[in-house]
Amino acid sequence: MTKLYRLLACNLLCIMLAATANAAGLEEKVREHTMKNGMKLLLVERHSSPTIAAWIRFRVGSVDERSDERGLAHLLEHMLFKGTTTLGTKDYAAEKPLLDKIEATAVQLMDEKAKREKGDPARIASLKKELGQLEAEAAKFVVKEEFAEIYAKNGGSGYNAFTSKDGTTYLINVPANKLELWAAIESDRMQNAVLREFYSERDVVMEERRRSYDTEPEGQLWENFIAASYHAHPYGQPIIGWMSDIENLSRTKAEAFLHKYYAPNNAIIAIVGDIDTDRTIALVERYFGAIPQGTPVAPVAVTEPAQDGERRIEILADAEPNLIIGFHKPTLPDPDDYVFDVIDMLLADGRTSRLYKKLIVERQMATDVGSFSAPGSRYPNLFVISATPRAPHTTAEVETAIYEELGKLQREPVTEHDLRQILNRLEYEEVRQMGSNGGLARNLTEYEAIAGTWRYLIEHRQKVARVTPEDVMRVAKKYLTRENRTVGFITKKGAEK
Incomplete structure (x- = not known):
């Protein structure tokens, strides 16, 4: 074992021990009330x-x-x-009547504008003037x-x-x-x-x-x-x-x-x-303690229908080309969400990730590439891959190269070595995120709200650790499909022909 390897191994062991201790300590340190x-x-x-x-x-x-x-x-x-x-x-008692007048005038103005071509231009102008005068008077307070x-x-x-x-x-x-x-x-x-x-x-x-x-x-x-x-x-x-x-x-x-x-x-x-x-x-x-309760936020009842074909969005603009590909997926606590955490890190987390090495280092066809889940986490969301082509390469070329890597996920088992590396990076990232008071406060509130318990911070890595190469192949085949994807891209004006 070389000196450099021993040093890296020691550093990795320290990170893993710190993450384990941090998670165990968090269980004891967080007080709920x-x-x-x-x-x-x-x-x-x-x-x-x-x-x-x-x-x-x-x-x-x-x-x-x-x-x-x-x-x-x-x-x-x-x-x-x-x-x-x-x-x-400066004086709310004097300010409040003005705020009420502002609201009454603004509502009248919106109502008149809502009539569109039937609206009275003179009345709209008069209400705008009155609103401006009231706002100027209220601003003094x-x-x-x-x-x-x-x-x-x-x-x-x-x-x-x-x-x-x-x-x-x-x-x-x-x-x-x-x-x-x-x-x-x-x-x-x-x-x-x-x-x-x-x-x-x-x-x-x-x-x-x-x-x-x-x-x-x-x-x-x-x-x-x-x-x-x-x-x-x-x-x-x-x-x-x-x-x-x-x-x-x-x-x-x-x-x-x-x-x-x-x-x-x-x-x-x-x-x-x-x-x-x-x-x-x-x-x-x-x-x-004396502040009264409000109305509990009800779950959104609407369920997004299953997508049954590729959707494509093009933006023509005086801008450099850009590419976004999204696949519908479940969210936590669905077990497949943890598999997507593995896929995310495997594809686009850092310089050793598959898409970075293929698109940026080897083929030099993109200037950046990333992946993430969006647009929220309370309900089923999207696994998104984004990339910026490097001239003279096009969004179509980059898109094809991305699909090649996704195909490998569907056909070739991820190695145990890759899975261990992902766990190591997760542990390091958890230590980094929780190192500051603000970082920990953010994670506590985020996961208490989204997952229903802040203990997701402790459970997450344990559940990711159970993900197998077969899980990755199964999830890639199930979700990373043509009929389940939406593709968006920017085409530079003048280059569309």
């Missing part, structure tokens, strides 16, 4: 630094919107930074970014939020001695949020849509690819909403959605860091 109003707390004490990561995950995302609500979850992500009845305002300013003055960092198909998350890192400040701010936001500046923020989201999708070829490709992949299930709808969806969102609709779902029984809170668990539970109970 469910409050009477249904809020779930997941707490982990880590005293390596005097800081805390606090994540709030709501089990409501864009998949839970009705057809007349598309884009609401994303817009509410923006709006919940605007403040409450006490924060973000607004205190911009007061949440962020308070957190920043008290040592907070990473204050952010994100919306997905499956949920909405708000996060912050604070010094350990500022946990009560966090509890005061976030409990106030959960029960007293005010959606001020709603229509100006709606305009911001519309501009975001124009910039990221309508005028961005890769954004257009992804949006149309997902829409083509799902004909019935709401996973096919964009998180941000279509432009006409956003244009017809009202503050009244947003408030109804907010009060219905953004409530303790639909919330999971993870607090990781320099805490005393019992004191933290008591603190959270004191600030959040």
Whole structure:
């Protein structure tokens, strides 16, 4: 055994032992507490630094919107930074009547516009002018970014939020001695949020849509690819909403959605860091315990019909070619989902993966290649392979090369050596992801919401370890088929002939 090999083997052993110890330790360290109003707390004490990561995950995302609500979850992500009845305002008692007038005027304007060619242009112009005047008057009461300013003055960092198909998350890192400040701010936001500046923020989201999708070829490709992949299930709808969806969102609709779902029984809170668990539970109970429950988020009843033929989407644009291929697949806890974790890592995880070596190193026909599951995880999703051709190679050439590698998965058993390498990489990645307070808080809230238990973090690698070469061949034959795939690609204008 060479010195280099002994060193690599030692490093690998250390990683594996650390991952095993970390998983075992996590089982002992995570404290669960469910409050009477249904809020779930997941707490982990880590005293390596005097800081805390606090994540709030709501089990409501864009998949839970009705057809007349598309884009609401994303817009509410923006709006919940605007403040409450006490924060973000100089005088809420004086501000509220103006907000009510703004809403009444905006609804009239939307109703008139909805008449299309039968709408009265003069009335539309008059209502627009009135709305602008009311918004200018209401702006005098607004205190911009007061949440962020308070957190920043008290040592907070990473204050952010994100919306997905499956949920909405708000996060912050604070010094350990500022946990009560966090509890005061976030409990106030959960029960007293005010959606001020709603229509100006709606305009911001519309501009975001124009910039990221309508005028961005890769954004257009992804949006149309997902829409083509799902004909019935709401996973096919964009998180941000279509432009006409956003244009017809009202503050009244947003408030109804907010009060219905953004409530303790639909919330999971993870607090990781320099805490005393019992004191933290008591603190959270004191600030959040009296907040009433909302409506539980019901499962989406629609089931996507089985695809019975290849679907192809082409975007003509003044942009470089790009390729996306998606195959319908089950999601967790279906055993085949764990097989796809193996297929994902085998095909496109790192420089030793099959697609990287074949497309980028050996044949030099692509500049990048990747694979992932999308667009969500609560419901059956897609296994997606993406690649960017390298000139003079075309998307068609790259597509053919990808199918060649998928064919090998269907015909040739994966070696035990390959499976061991995948487990080693999984263990390393788990250690890396859970190394920070924020990384652990994210994983705890994510898997508690999606898998129904944070213990997925511990169980995942154990289940992947049971995947056999025969499983990989079976799943590849079952799902990675022509009739089950959707293909999207960008063709550069002028090159389509």
